[in-house]
Amino acid sequence: MSEPQPPGSLRELIEQFIHQRFATKTEKMASDDPAYIKLQEQFVPQTWLADAARRVSQLQVVTHSLKAIHPDAKGTNLYVEPRSLEQGDLVGSHCLPDDFQGDVVGNAAALDVYKFLKLEWQERSLLELALENDDTLVGALSKEREEAQAWAQAFANIVEPKGTPSSHARGKQVYWLVNDDPTDNASYHLLAPLYATALTNPFHARLSEARFGEHAKAGRKARRDNAAFEGGYSDYLNLAVQKLGGTKPQNISQLNSERGGQNYLLASLPPNWISRDVTPPLRTESVLPRFGRRAPVRQLINDLVNWIKQNMKEDERRAQSGKAPRKTYQDRDLHDDLTAMLSDELLMFTYELHRLTPGWSKDSECRLVTAECYWLDPGRSELDSDFATARRRSDWHEDISHRVAGWLKNTLTKRMKISLDDPVHDFWAAQVELVLRNFRRQLEDLEDALRDDDESLQGELA
Amino acid sequence: MINHLLVLPRLRIQNANAISSPMTWGFPAMSAFVGVQQVLERNLPDDIKLVFNEIGVVCHHIEPQVTEGGFIKAFHLTRNPVDKSGGTAAIVEEGRSHLEVTLLIGVESEGDDLSSAERRRAIAQTLFDQVQGMRIAGGSVMPAFDTQQRNRPELISFSATESERVKQWRRLKRRLLPGFALVLRDDLLAEHTATLKAQDESATTLDAWLDLSRLNHECLVEQVEDEKDGKEKEVVQWNVRRPYRGWLVPIPVGYGAISDQYDPGEVANARDPSVPFRFVESLYSIGEWVSPHRFQKPDDLMWFVENDLGRGIYRLQNDYANTVTQD
Numbered sequence: 001m002s003e004p005q006p007p008g009s010l011r012e013l014i015e016q017f018i019h020q021r022f023a024t025k026t027e028k029m030a031s032d033d034p035a036y037i038k039l040q041e042q043f044v045p046q047t048w049l050a051d052a053a054r055r056v057s058q059l060q061v062v063t064h065s066l067k068a069i070h071p072d073a074k075g076t077n078l079y080v081e082p083r084s085l086e087q088g089d090l091v092g093s094h095c096l097p098d099d100f101q102g103d104v105v106g107n108a109a110a111l112d113v114y115k116f117l118k119l120e121w122q123e124r125s126l127l128e129l130a131l132e133n134d135d136t137l138v139g140a141l142s143k144e145r146e147e148a149q150a151w152a153q154a155f156a157n158i159v160e161p162k163g164t165p166s167s168h169a170r171g172k173q174v175y176w177l178v179n180d181d182p183t184d185n186a187s188y189h190l191l192a193p194l195y196a197t198a199l200t201n202p203f204h205a206r207l208s209e210a211r212f213g214e215h216a217k218a219g220r221k222a223r224r225d226n227a228a229f230e231g232g233y234s235d236y237l238n239l240a241v242q243k244l245g246g247t248k249p250q251n252i253s254q255l256n257s258e259r260g261g262q263n264y265l266l267a268s269l270p271p272n273w274i275s276r277d278v279t280p281p282l283r284t285e286s287v288l289p290r291f292g293r294r295a296p297v298r299q300l301i302n303d304l305v306n307w308i309k310q311n312m313k314e315d316e317r318r319a320q321s322g323k324a325p326r327k328t329y330q331d332r333d334l335h336d337d338l339t340a341m342l343s344d345e346l347l348m349f350t351y352e353l354h355r356l357t358p359g360w361s362k363d364s365e366c367r368l369v370t371a372e373c374y375w376l377d378p379g380r381s382e383l384d385s386d387f388a389t390a391r392r393r394s395d396w397h398e399d400i401s402h403r404v405a406g407w408l409k410n411t412l413t414k415r416m417k418i419s420l421d422d423p424v425h426d427f428w429a430a431q432v433e434l435v436l437r438n439f440r441r442q443l444e445d446l447e448d449a450l451r452d453d454d455e456s457l458q459g460e461l462a
Numbered sequence: 463m464i465n466h467l468l469v470l471p472r473l474r475i476q477n478a479n480a481i482s483s484p485m486t487w488g489f490p491a492m493s494a495f496v497g498v499q500q501v502l503e504r505n506l507p508d509d510i511k512l513v514f515n516e517i518g519v520v521c522h523h524i525e526p527q528v529t530e531g532g533f534i535k536a537f538h539l540t541r542n543p544v545d546k547s548g549g550t551a552a553i554v555e556e557g558r559s560h561l562e563v564t565l566l567i568g569v570e571s572e573g574d575d576l577s578s579a580e581r582r583r584a585i586a587q588t589l590f591d592q593v594q595g596m597r598i599a600g601g602s603v604m605p606a607f608d609t610q611q612r613n614r615p616e617l618i619s620f621s622a623t624e625s626e627r628v629k630q631w632r633r634l635k636r637r638l639l640p641g642f643a644l645v646l647r648d649d650l651l652a653e654h655t656a657t658l659k660a661q662d663e664s665a666t667t668l669d670a671w672l673d674l675s676r677l678n679h680e681c682l683v684e685q686v687e688d689e690k691d692g693k694e695k696e697v698v699q700w701n702v703r704r705p706y707r708g709w710l711v712p713i714p715v716g717y718g719a720i721s722d723q724y725d726p727g728e729v730a731n732a733r734d735p736s737v738p739f740r741f742v743e744s745l746y747s748i749g750e751w752v753s754p755h756r757f758q759k760p761d762d763l764m765w766f767v768e769n770d771l772g773r774g775i776y777r778l779q780n781d782y783a784n785t786v787t788q789d
Binding site: 063064068069070071075076078080085086087088089090091092093095097164165166167168169171173174175176177178182183185186188189190191192193194195196199200202203206210211219222223226227228229230231232233234235236237238239240241242243244263264265266267268269270271272299302303306334337338340341344347348351445446448449 | 481482484485486487488489493499500503504514521524526528534535536537554555557632635636639640642644648651652655664666667668669671672675676677678679680681683696698700701702703706707708709711712713715717718720721723724728729730731732733734736737738739740741742743744745746747749751753755756767769770771773774775776777
């Protein structure tokens with residue numbers, strides 16, 4: 001078969017499309033087959049166009065659909081120009097580019113009409129031309145001006161909602177407060193959320209790419225092998241998938257069908273601070289190594305080391321160009337956040353161990369230093385009055401704060417392979433000191449939280 | 463500034479809706495809790511004269527009903543009854559989750575005597591009992607495990623003295639641990655959008671949102687001089703790029719209009735023909751989970767309705783970012 005010539009006019013483009021559809025349909029038919037003759041009549045361009053202009057009413061091009069909310073829901077679907085929305089700094093359909101893809105709902109048997117409207121003439125789709133009531137299009141549809149106008153109008157109507165506006169018992173409808181007084185029934189609007197299917201499309205494409213794309217696969221492999229890799233890749237943690245339309249995603253909409261009915265959901269879970277099995281820390285003097293092995297803690301230490309190194313480099317650069325060292329540090333906030341998160345991790349760790357059966361530290365195998373017993377087994381106070389008294393009299397908070405800071409210092413210096421006593425490394429030492437000072441400040445918050453707990457416990461016992 | 467705070471501690475909610483929007487799952491949408499606040503206020507016993515202003519949620523425990531392990535989570539589905547003809551009824555996959563939360567509600571007196579400790583105790587207990595029979599985010603509230611001091615409801619009246627207020631707040635924060643409260647970080651979303659736009663004019667809020675919602679693994683290759691033989695060698699380092707620290711998550715924050723507002727009764731099959739009707743879509747932003755010991759004042763974790771009806775935006779707000787940026 002010879003390659004079809006690029007159409008020289010819009011009319012040629014239209015006729016080519018119709019002819020191609022006819023060719024596909026009749027591929028395996030004999031030319032004297034009565035069905036063939038019937039199709040031949042149907043695919044006379046003017047007949048097909050008239051029929052298409054009639055059938056187009058069975059379809060609607062939408063940006064927002066109802067069936068994705070519930071497959072049994074029937075009611076209004078909408079086509080909204082993303083540009084017309086003013087949603088400011090939030091994420092919504094206004095983020096879509098001008099060449100976004102619309103979705104189609106309605107009778108799947110009429111989808112060929114939508115394919116027709118997606119034909120491009122001089123980089124604009126026939127649908128766009130119809131929506132603008134473009135003269136070239138009207139001229140190309142039919143020689144009879146009135147008929148052509150009517151058809152163009154019918155095609156343009158594909159974006160119009162069908163029938164009067166309606167919702168459905170199976171659709172979602174929520175009351176939303178619009179005034180100050182929730183006890184007044186007149187203070188509400190009824191909001192009917194539709195599914196932003198045009199927005200879901202690029203969202204789905206990006207997440208699929210991150211999951212299955214060749215680049216992402218190669219990146220994951222490179223990281224496993226600790227090999228060099230151009231750029232990077234992304235992981236969406238705890239991603240969930242919801243199926244829309246079950247085994248018949250095409251019943252929901254055209255795009256849903258193309259997405260295989262898969263709807264990605266990003267996770268908004270809080271930090272998971274409870275690990276399944278917490279065991280008493282026996283046969284060890286300190287729980288801090290255990291703390292340091294936790295994945296988020298390792299990550300934070302990593303970030304801190306990188307932060308220090310970055311500051312190092314910046315200062316080296318300044319020294320080389322003869323400038324004085326900086327008084328303040330780049331990304332001070334970041335450093336604050338890192339140490340605050342580290343103290344958060346310590347708080348979670350503390351509460352995890354508090355869930356052990358009180359008195360666990362009495363085990364003969366327990367070799368924890370006393371301050372750590374006071375810190376991690378407060379419930380023992382209720383079983384053991386000697387312990388309670390000793391605990392109350394001790395400065396264990398201060399001890400723990402020292403121990404934790406000491407542990408952090410060791411961990412950082414070990415990671416950076418330096419000795420802080422070495423005068424050559426004075427600068428490193430100063431950087432680590434800065435981290436530690438800030439960390440101690442953050443720890444005060446945590447001490448506060450734990451100390452208050454003790455005071456009120458005593459209050460309750462009294 | 464919050465003067466009276468109702469504390470409804472350690473509510474165990476079973477089978478709460480874990481799908482918070484068409485693009486997010488995990489924790490129920492904050493609008494579900496704002497809804498609880500509104501229902502509670504609408505059903506106040508006649509003798510309790512209070513106005514509810516805002517609500518905060520501390521999550522102590524969450525147990526999503528999803529498949530364990532694996533890269534992608536799937537929801538544990540319920541078996542559903544068949545339809546009239548005996549076929550499988552069309553269903554929408556639902557996600558469920560068990561939660562333990564403490565609700566904090568900022569209230570004001572509208573004629574009630576909140577200076578009396580006894581009255582405050584009575585109100586707190588009544589409202590606590592009332593919430594036990596309610597649905598929260600589609601889930602049922604289960605009876606509390608125990609009635610220890612720290613699990614009793616409370617209506618706190620904050621002192622006019624700054625130092626006393628600080629003490630009261632510190633004591634309450636202690637009761638909120640361990641746990642995490644969700645706060646709003648519109649500021650980070652806007653800032654990150656601007657950052658991306660500076661690199662690429664076509665970048666949108668959606669790009670920034672996705673970038674903040676994932677782990678970005680990046681590879682750095684450095685030329686380093688080997689200490690032993692002095693030769694240059696390549697050192698490969700994989701890092702995670704996170705533009706901001708903190709436990710940031712994507713969240714729905716409300717709805718944006720996608721149609722004009724219809725008069726009451728104008729839309730067929732509306733569940734209430736007496737209120738105005740509007741078609742909307744979900745709007746999203748970035749939230750942060752923060753441990754309560756870090757909040758300087760109760761206002762920081764409170765959420766409230768703040769619409770921009772002129773632009774057709776129906777949304778929730780939280781002021782945490784203002785506090786942080788003022789520091």
